Amino acid sequence: MARLSPDAPPPDISTIGELKASGYTVRSVKSEMRANLMAKLQSGEDIFPGIIGYDRTVIPQIQNAILGKHDIILLGLRGQAKSRIIRMLPSLLDDYIPVLEGTPLNENPFAPITKQGRDLVDEHGDDAPIAWMPRSDRYGEKLATPDTTIADLIGDIDPIKAANRRLTYADEEVIHFGIIPRTNRGLFAINELPDLQPRIQVGLLNIMEEQDIQIRGFNVRFPMDVMMVFSANPEDYTSRGNLITPLKDRIDSQIITHYPRTIDVGIEITEKEAWQDRATESDGLAVDVRVPHYFREIIEQVAFEARESEYIDQKSGVSVRVTRAALEDLISAAERRALINQETETTVRIGDLMHIEPAITGKVELVYEGEQEGAQNVALTLIGRSVRTIFTQYFPDPSDKESGRPAYREVLSWFSKGNAIDLEQDLSFTDYAQRLDQVEGLKSLVDTHTSPGSPSETASMMEFVLEALHQNSLIGKEFDDGSQSYNDIMGSVLGNFGPPDDSDFDDEDDPFDRYR
Known part of the structure; x- marks a missing residue:
């Protein structure tokens, strides 16, 4: 038979x-x-x-x-x-x-x-x-x-x-x-x-x-x-x-068995596992949330950083469920903001990354050093390291004083004059973009090195630059409930030196070493 x-x-x-x-x-x-x-x-x-x-x-x-x-x-x-x-x-x-x-x-x-x-x-x-x-x-x-x-x-x-x-x-x-x-x-x-x-x-x-x-x-x-x-x-x-x-x-x-060995494989797994198509369960209130590719890379890099972190028990592992939950939280943060502002579409922002913290803290086991730091601080550290790593795939490396840092001259100069920018979590796109446009040289820097597909992606990429400069200790950042502020890292101390001019960048001693 x-x-x-x-x-x-x-x-x-x-x-x-x-x-x-x-x-x-x-x-x-x-x-x-x-x-x-x-x-x-x-x-x-x-x-x-x-x-x-x-x-x-x-x-x-x-x-x-x-x-x-x-x-x-x-x-x-x-x-x-x-x-x-x-x-x-x-x-x-x-x-x-x-x-x-x-x-x-x-x-x-x-x-x-x-x-x-x-x-x-x-x-x-x-x-x-x-x-x-x-x-x-x-x-x-x-x-x-x-x-x-x-x-x-x-x-x-x-x-x-x-x-x-x-x-x-x-x-x-x-x-x-x-x-x-x-x-x-x-x-x-x-x-x-x-x-x-x-x-x-x-x-x-x-x-x-x-x-x-x-x-x-x-x-x-x-x-x-x-x-x-x-x-x-x-x-x-x-x-x-x-x-x-x-x-x-x-x-x-x-x-x-093993964890994903490359970022691309991790992204593919997360794409398959995460709940992203939410329009079918929105009762007519669907929001089109766009997630630029570099955000997916940052989320996967968080898992890679965690699997090498001195704060995390490596014998317990870091599940791929971390990246799935993190992407869902990221989309939810953008979705919530759009609903509050009665917007039908939005693009994920760097500030939304603070909302993936719950996806990390509940899924990793900390060693003693991690417990001393605190779960939330460990999560923010992993996110910061990931932003810094992925950023250099799109922009010059700010940590390279010779070939990378001069690209940020105008932006850093604007902050050294005592300027600051506040980016509340629930800002509408119009207010968000207007505040970022105040930073001299920021938009031209983004246009020079990337090709965003829309004004909202441009604005999100502009914030990406600010966060990367902070992660490289070149500008300061302060947190408050629901908002974050980027400012001059040295404040009045640097004010005594006066704003740098172009000749500063020709000298062997880079004045922005003061940001270290």
Whole structure:
């Protein structure tokens, strides 16, 4: 009997006799997944759609493990798509398989393993009924918790069943099977494996090696056909829990996941995960929020900075959920401002970045130094470092006194005269642009080095310049509730020197060293 096509209904076969006549042969789960993977690889089908950044690392290793009929553990820090990958593996199962109807363990009609199944075949022979089980019912999953028991996973004697059916404890029918045997002929996943108590992990040894289970009190082994997949965090391997050596030895392939390795890959993941198209749920109050590309780069850079920060516990990791939540908060800040000003469109501003702080503080674990700094200060530090890093991809580097800083001569001169600019969070676009236009040389600097697509993007880029100059300690910045002010970093002290003129930039000693 040929295998079913992806969208085909189950065959019109309802008895063991009809199944035999069709020529159907039963394959093990791992053989089935291997064969289906081979067919998908030959056809060029995308086996893990939506999984980004693993094309040359994790995905080939998973495919190799399946081709080798291996049980697998995915080892990686939080937010590395481990659970999502595991939940995609059932797509490699057949669309339907025949099971003996009325039995508890999805039994092979040709080789029943329980007393109920054997009795059914003995009584009805080739007329024994079968059902067709879809792949969606062949996946089981359990989050490992310290209170998980052997009865939960493997099974135990059910005294209530024995009493109700007047059975002795010697009768196999008093057994209550756990979640793993009920996933027989399927795929079973355990997330956060080290959280299982060691004595519970011992109960998995037979399944992994001998492919059977034994329920206490019965001298009977039930052969299992199940592929086991696990996930774990490296920190849990050594700190929160332990993975016993015999179990680790029985897991054929340990595959290490990782965070995005480039900004572009991170942006692609965040674009896919973040909720950005909000018009469908706005009840007619939709605001068109534009997010220039450099904001997406800044948000991804925040995650990269966090993964190297001395304030953050690197063993806990920095999830990609940080960037998803940060982008959503950024868009929400701009959306809120537009609604307050009755605007139908707006562009994200640098000042909106202060509103991504909640997306950072709730998702990182601080070390002692970070606790001393405070979560909010750490978040602002990460944002500032990211702005400084991304800025140099669009403008001359202000930290380079020879080739970079002279580009900002006119802007810095304006601030050195004692001028300041206040940018409240809820300013309308008109007021926002007017205040930025006061800074001499700022707009011409933006026009020289970039090509904004609209006046609002120009204004946002102008603020980008001011923030970068602040992050390079060339102008000052003060925060107040809902507003920020850029000013001369040295105030009246620099006023004593007078405003610089062009000749200052020709001298070996740069007068703007005073800003340091």
